[in-house]
Each structure stands twice: as C-alpha cells, then as structure tokens.
Amino acid sequence: AEGSGNAGESNMSVLNPTVLLCVYGFFSNLRPLEPFLTAYLMGPDKNLTETQVVNEIYPIWTYSYLVLLFPIFLATDYLCYKPVLVLQAISLVVTYVMLLKTQGMLTMQLLECFFGLATASEVAYYSYIYSVVEPAHYQRVTGYCRSIALFGSAAGSLIGQLLLSVAKVQLVHLVIITLTSAAVACVASWFLPMPKRSLFFHKSPGPAEERPHSSTTLLEKAVDSESELPLNSQDVSTSLGHTGSHNSGLVEVLRILFDDFLQCYRYQPLLAWSLWWALATCGYFQVINYTQALWENVRPSQDYEIYNGYVETLSTVLGALAALLVGYLPVCWALWGELALCALSLLMAVCVFVMDTMRNIWLCYSSFVLFRATYMLLITVATYQIAASLNMHRYALVFGVNTFVALLLQSLLTVVVVDSAGLGLDVFTQYLIYGGYFAVISMVFLLAGLYKLAYRRHSKQEEEDSPPIRDTI
Template structure:
C-alpha cells in the first residue's frame, strides 16, 4: 500500500472526528430546553467526569494501543465518539451525561492511536510530512465545524439539536474510515522491527553521560539541544509488559535528567493543566455574561478564529528570531503572564466581546508556546522517547487538572461558581510566570558567572611571562624547554 492511502484515510478520519458543529454550544445545549440541566449540574457534576476518565484511561490506553498495534484503538476511538453523540442526542439526566463524559474521555485518551499509527506504516523520511498533514487536518476540521455551527445558528436559524445531529453524522463518517486502514506489523514497544532493534548505539550510556556533562558545563546551543540516545536494547522483536515497563521507567529517568528538556516539560504540564480548565469552562463563563436564552451568541466564530490564529501562531514559530535555548525561560515568563492577564480580564470584565477577545489571545498564545515546547523537546529525542515524554507530560497535566477540579470545581470539593474558578485560574498562570521568571534570572546569572570565570582564566594564562613559566616548571620538577639560538 502506498504512502498516500493510509495518510488519506487518517486525514478523513481526523477531519470528520473533529468536525463538531455542536461543540462551541455544548453548555448552552445542556442548560437549554433540550436537556434542562442547571449550571451547577453541568459545571460541578458533569464536566469533571471527563477529566477523571481521561486521567484514569490515558496510561492503560497508551499501553494497549502499542500492544494491539494502533488500529483496534482507532476503531475504539471512533466508536466512543459515536456513542458520545448518540447519548448527547437521546439520553436525559445528570447520570446519563456523566456516562457520556466518560465515553468522551475514552475517545480523547484514544487519540494517541491516531497520532502514532502513521509512524508504523511509513518510513522515517516521511514522518515530518505526514505529521503535518494529520495535525493540520484536525485543526481545519475543528475550525470548519465551529464555523458551520455558527452559520447554521445565525443565518439558517437552526436549533442546537440540529447541530448535535450533524456532529453525530460526522462521527459516523469518521467511524467508517479506520476500517480500511492496513494493520501495522510493528509498534514502538511491544512489536519492534529488526531495524529498530539494531539501530541502538553501542555505548548509549557513554553518550548519555557525555550529553549530560555538556549540558551541565556549557551554555545550551542556540539551535540544538543535546541528543538523548535511543532506548535500551531488548534483543527481541517482541517484548512483554514487565519488560516494556522497565524500559519506560529507565527511559523516563534518563530523559528528565536533561535540564533543558525538564524546563520545557515543566511548562508543558503546568500550562496544559490550566489551558484545559479554561477552555473546558469558558462556555459556562460566557453563558453567565451573555445568556443564550436571551441573546444571540457567537461562540462558533470565536472558536473558529482562535483555532485558526493558534494554527497560524504555530506556523510562525519557525520564523521567530528568538534563541529559545538562551531566552526560553524568560519567554515562558512573559507569555505565561500574558495568559494570566487574559484569564483575569475574562473574569473581571463582564463584557462578552472582551471575553471573546481575551479567549482568542489566550488560545493563540498557548498554541504558540506549546509548538515551541514540542520542538524543543522533540529535538533531543528519538521517536520512542518522544512518545514517552509527551505522554508523561500529558499525564502530569491531567493529574494536576484532576486535583484542581476536585478542589475547585467538583461539588464534592469547594464547588465554586465559574467566576471564582477563573479568578483561581488567572492566579495559577501568574504563579507559572513567577516560576519561570526566577528560572530565567537564575539561568542568565549562571551564564554570566561562567563567562566571567572563563575570561579570568584566559587572562591568567595570557599574563604568565616566560620567566614565570620557567620558574613554575622548575618548581614542579619538570625541565624547562631549551631556547635555541641562531
């Protein structure tokens, strides 16, 4: 099968699974006459289930995906989306909506199969191109769905339930495409190809120590991060669960010893946690500022614009004249502070247009930084550790998000209203910016001190006269060099 066939099928699946006209209006739909749920039920009892299920399922699904070689989990994801939107259309009550959130969490956790499958059926030379295709088509599908939903509401005067029907139809199309994908013969951990087994360097430990030593003693290069060597050799084409877990743990410990990778991973986990919370509950905030029962809402336009600007920001990363290895922490401080300001503005300025604008800027900023973080992390990793580190970062983000949800959102915890929640989220991003401010200042101070020490050592060497050098050699017992006369 040619490269085009699986890539095209994956793009079809990715586009239609993200074509969700109802998503920008989900809160309004649940609180409207179709479901007749209260804000407390939606925000404090139903939405948190997605966070809990996503966290609980992420690691098991990650292992099952690799063990079953991707395609079965792709089908599971497509099935979960269909079940989700069937329930959204037909089911009633809080418990049914909580079960719906569980299936959506399963579909979200299964996305790892979508982004991993293509690497098992194409050659490494095509990785960058097919990754661009698959990721861009999902963003385009999300933007097209949001725009379609808004146009149907504003121009065609469609009902929200009609948007749910269209979303279900789109999920049904996405369900069909994966069935025609070829079954991969290899995977990253459980089913390795002979080439993957043989490509490990002979002295990976020495290479790792060399990379770590260069990271500790020298300032990071402006372009490249030190490369962390590939994983341990299992010596087999197929690995057991215990063996894979040992490899993952060993890789985890080695990867996070790299200081630059650790810094970007820390921001990834912290910021993604806050980002999930803001986008999950933004619609509830907008519903309080401008109730959909009384006014026309424009959530679809906002989601479309924010998605497209986020994609544009991601594309512009490669053209920004910033030395991320040197100024990365300070850039994270400034942009995290900007994100905190956006959240505070959304919370305090009870104007829907200000809320919309702040939300667009917030998402675009996050998409910009997460793209930089992705590149900085991936630059020093092979494909296997790439999947591990990104999975660990996402897991930590979900763990933090779960703690935040239990304490702040869930009715079993504080059960705060949405305005109090956003006040806390703004403070959360302010804390993130403070962490990276101190990290950036410390890094610059360390670099300056190292540079001064190098200059002082060079001056001491250049100031040594021949007589001093001879006396030093005599004192050390080493014969001085004989000067030749002509």
C-alpha cells in the same frame, strides 16, 4: 522500470493510509455542536442547571481522561494502533448518540466517561502513521494529519455558527450533524491497514526505529554544562535496539520506559520545558473546558444570539498560524526560553483576568482568542524544544508523561475548585483562581530565567578571570 515500480508502490503505501487517516482526522474533529455544548445542556433540550453541568458533569471528563491515559497508551502500542483508533471512533459515536437520545445528569456523566475514553485514545491517531510509513515521510505526513485535524475543528465550529445564526436551526440539529460526522470517521477507521509493528511490544529493526529527523538538532549543537548526554542516541536503551523483530513482554516494556524516564528527566533543559508544558496545559484545559459556562453567564444564550462558533474558529486558525510563526521567530530559545515563557504566561494570566472581571462578552471573546493563540505558540515551541533531543521511543514517553502530569494537576484543581464534592465554586471565582495560577507560572519562570542568566554571567566571569594555562606553568 523496476526502480520506478518500487517507488510507485512505496508512494501508494504512504498515500492510502495517509488519505484514510486524514479523512478520519477531519470528520472526527468536525463537531458543529462543540462550541454550543454548554448552551445545549442548559437549554430546553436537556434542562440541566449550571451547577449540574459545571460542578458535576464536566469534571467527569477530566477524571476519566486521567484514569484511562496510561492504559490506553500501553494498549495502543500492544494492539498496534488500529483497534484503539476504532475504539475512539466508536466512543465518539456512543457519546453523541447518548447526547441526542438520553436525559438526566447520571447519563450525561456516563457520556463524559465515553468522551474521556475518546480523548485518551487520540494518542493512536498521532502515532499510527509512524508504524505504516517510512521515516523519510514522517514530517510531511505528520503535518498533513495535524493540519487536517485543526481544519476539521475550525470547519465544525464555523458550520455550527452559520447554521445557528444564518439558517436558524435548533441546537439538536447540530448534535445530529456531529453524530453523522463521527459515524463517517468510524467507517473510515475500519478501512485503515493493520500495522505489523509498534514502538515497544512489536518491534522490528531498520527504518522504523530511526528518528524522524536525522539532522543534527539544536539541542545537540548547544553543548550545555547541565547535561552532556544526547537523549536521541539509540544505545541507552539497548533492548530497543535489538536486531531481528520480536515481541516484548509487559514487564520488559515497563522497565525500559522507567529507565528512559529517569534518563530523560535528568536533562535539565528538557525538564524545564516539560514543567511548563504540564503546568500550562493543566491551566489551559481548565480555561477551555469552562469558558462556555463563563460566556453563558455574561451573555445567556436563551436571551441573546451567541457567537461561540466564530470565536472557536478564529482562535483555532490563529492558533495554527501562531504555531507556524514559531519557525520564523528570531529568538534563541536555549538562552531566553524561560523569560519568554514568563512574559507570555503573564499575558495568558492577563487574558484570564480580563475574561473574569470585565463581564463584557466582546472582551471575553477577544481575550479567549489571544489566550488560545498564545498557548498554541508556546506549546509548539515546547514541543520542538523537547522533541529535538529525543528519539521516537522517548518522544512518545516524554509527551505521555507530560500529558499525564498535566491531567493529574488538572484533576487536583478540579476536585478542589470545581467539583461539588470540593469547594464547588461559581465559574467567575474559578477564573479568578485560573488567572492567579498562570501568574504563579509566570513568576516561577521569571525566577528560573534570572537564575539562568546570572549563572551564565558568573560562569563567563570566572572564565575571564582565570589565568591562561601558560601563565601557571
């Protein structure tokens, strides 16, 4: 009876934060306005020009996200997740209040700063659960949280389109609904239990520091001559494995992170997948951020009915299905990974070129859906290939570094190509550059894949040509 009681308490300790986190994830991502944000800003409600929106307002989000990412990463761990989740929720509410009530370019730029803060704080949503449930539940609970966030995003896009097309509501009403959804998420965040531990600053021994999945992983099974040190061992960063809970200082945490950074990125397979992650995510963000402006040029919302919501919904659902498909693809990623990245990056480049040159809204929509689904498939593969060789501490570090590098590249691209302080190019010229960018990524991984195959063939040939040991004695 006592055992069943403990099991029941354990299940409840998992259920309560999981349900609250799922409620938070759903409503914080339920944003009916999002597919129509550019149309709203350029419409009669805000009356901003395309140059102001594309070249002066949207770039602020990229810069804010970059500047805030690392401080928020440390603050999330130091404050034990919940305060940063609450901060994210408040930032979203402030963003949509400003979008509803304020006018002018300067206030819209300030709004982008708040949205950048909310985006940078997403790390708290995806890491909170690891601090309040046991490792045995990690995979299941992570699946719930990620799925509900995608479902909320798809539902928001669909609701927005239906309200616009069927109910004929004004765009300002979508702002009100989005603000209401953000307010519900904000309320839910206050009821989340406060964790007692974190990965770096407030460590505790035992299950919290085990890997989410303890089975032998793909990258451990494939002994590669490029590296023989498994990165999921706990003894490399000895200070992370101390028995007894204690608080770590900032200098110690930074030293641990730097040592782990050097250790992780010496492992060449991880480095290759991380390189694609950073390069492709940079380009993906740029295409996603400015695609509404492209569609607005091809089919102005003031003159025609637009279907952005349906496209966002379909691309999100197909992206999720593509991510699920990864587990069933009979591909040896360790051998063919670079060439697969080459081929699919080239497909993404073609999609961007089609969006840029054809100037047909249906081809634009179709290319966008294919582009996004392809990225979702590849980023899922990259996530698995990277995570398979890491413990949880290094998982947080590597994904944080990859995202930071992606944002750094994106900021450089934004300054040069988009920002009015740089070239301030029109949206069609921008997409020509983004298409070329993905073509370059494809070439990089074509060369890497061919080199890898040649190296393996040469190594195999040497083994066959070398005489047996008994013949040399």
